[in-house]
Amino acid sequence: MQPRIAKIIEELEAAGYIADRGIATAVHLGLAMEKPLLVEGAAGVGKTEIAKAVATWLEAELIRLQCYEGLDLPTALYEWNYQKQLLHIRLQDRSGDAEAVQRTIFGPDFLLERPLLRAIRCEARPVLLIDEVDRADEEFEAFLLELLSDFQVSIPELGTVEARTRPVVVLTSNGTRELSDALRRRCLYLWIDYPDAAREVEILRRRRPDIAASRAREAVQLAQRLRRERLAKPPGVAETLDFAAALEHLGPGPLCPATARDAIGALVKDPNDLTGLTEERLGELLASSGDGGS
């Protein structure tokens, strides 16, 4: 193994993220080759967490841009501080020189920087997390493409702003929409699957040290077993965490079907999935995970 990759696994673990080798390799290449990392995977497998862990490890600022349909440049890139501009215009009322006013109010003092501009103007190399990029529309994606290739933006009133350092870019996608080939091409690709039982227990133990090891194992076994069922919304790691915490609140003792059913709302969040998971069925699942699981 490349020593650097082993180091990344260690560093990310210190930052609270249990990475497997595929994840560490992708992060390593993303950093070394200065390429954006496109992370895909089911909901709740920890796509966003990667960016956070990398930022913690590198002691870099994490700049997050949450995408949604209709996300536009004033929200993503920059906007003028209109209130301040207005105030300025009012104060300058008497002088009457519109040109001079215009020059002043479209200067750097009146500029509000939004995540993307902030990432570009950052002094130290930041981690830029573009979360759920599939939710943004194509216009935004096209703009992003341009930004990710040059790391510079032009503001008509001010001129071109160029990145001082290339940000570490992590994009996440839930696949609600197919991303353009051009964007995919520009990125390194990382698919994150649900962690295996051992890794998931480790993640639980690290996030919630207060939860007993046996409790964590029980919660993970049921979650892993449920993922093999055909559920509309299989539980993610976050759900397993909630579930283990819920069990903790429901009192001590080993996990029984009745308790599991009481806390199942933390794990399964789809009404159709829930109807199939009777106490009996949960009992079967628990029994089978006890035999063959982990």
Next chain:
Amino acid sequence: MTPERIVDLGRRLRGEGMACALSESTTAVAALPHLDTGDVEDVRAGLRAAFCSSAADLEIFERCFPAWWRGGRPSSAVEDLLAKAASGRGDRPAAGAPSGPDGLAAARRDFGEQAADEQDSRERPIGAVYSAAHSLARRSFGSIGDEELREVDAWLERLMVRLSTRRSRRLEPGGRHGPIDVRRTLRSLVAHGGELVRLARRRRRHVPPQLVVLCDVSGSMERYSRFLLRFLLGCGRARDIQTFAFSTRLTHLTPWLAGEEIDPALDRLRARGWSSGTRIGECLETFVTRHGQRMLGRQTLVIILSDGLDQGEVEPLRRAMGWIQRRARRVIWLNPLLESSRYAPEARGMRTALPYVDYFQSGHSLEALRTLPRLLRL
């Protein structure tokens, strides 16, 4: 590891259907110095990140990688099978196993599909299914009265109104009631020496939908053709809708239907002889190669009207459907045979196409088509 080896891997991946180009190979070569090229897991994870660009690619990569890693010999079908069998026994390295979709499951699925295909070619009851289609047709849209046709037209008008009112969440300048566009207001304020003359506003933008309709007009569908053509022509009235007819070949209907009344158009098109068998796969592939690049985009809805009884090859159909699904926003397949509760999509063509279809509906009657506008509201 030489660039030639990387190029070889790229070639193999392309051969298996991955859409990777020179840029991926370049990325992979650039990644090599950062990897321990003696370590299979390093190379596997690194090249996976470089070559793959979607979840579907991962499966292809995992399938090709072992054979490529083992040696420079070009992969043969036998070797691929051996590789699949090996992964089926769980021979893949356990430590730090890759996190992509399981190769084992993929191999099993492949084998399952092969077995199913063989079985299918043995006991495909073409005659039986075709006659079933006829009896179904007699029961439903065998003949449509004038009264009903008028209702169809009225319904289609409504459909088109709803189709053309899909509004994006993206705002554009304009309108009189939307949120105030401070940016533009301020700009105009400067121009007027600080006086507020007019509030600029923003409104939600209308996105004209793009619709591609592919309509089966072959023998088994002839009973429905009159009704289906109504549908096509109704569609043609809205903007940006492309219509095609196919049987053994593909006809681009849109130019034929421009400014034409329904009945003369129907007669002229029927004269072209469209009712002689079905080659869905080849027709769809023709569509993809001739028109796909231009007509399919992420705002495009594709509606295919067909019973899926295909006399052509399966592979072109699979390729074409895969391509269409990747490009289009939604793929809707209307199959009049679905009307019967006894019908299951067993026909080879239908079964091949189904995995690539987002909505599978009957569309055999007005009532059945009534759910369509809701589907089309994205």
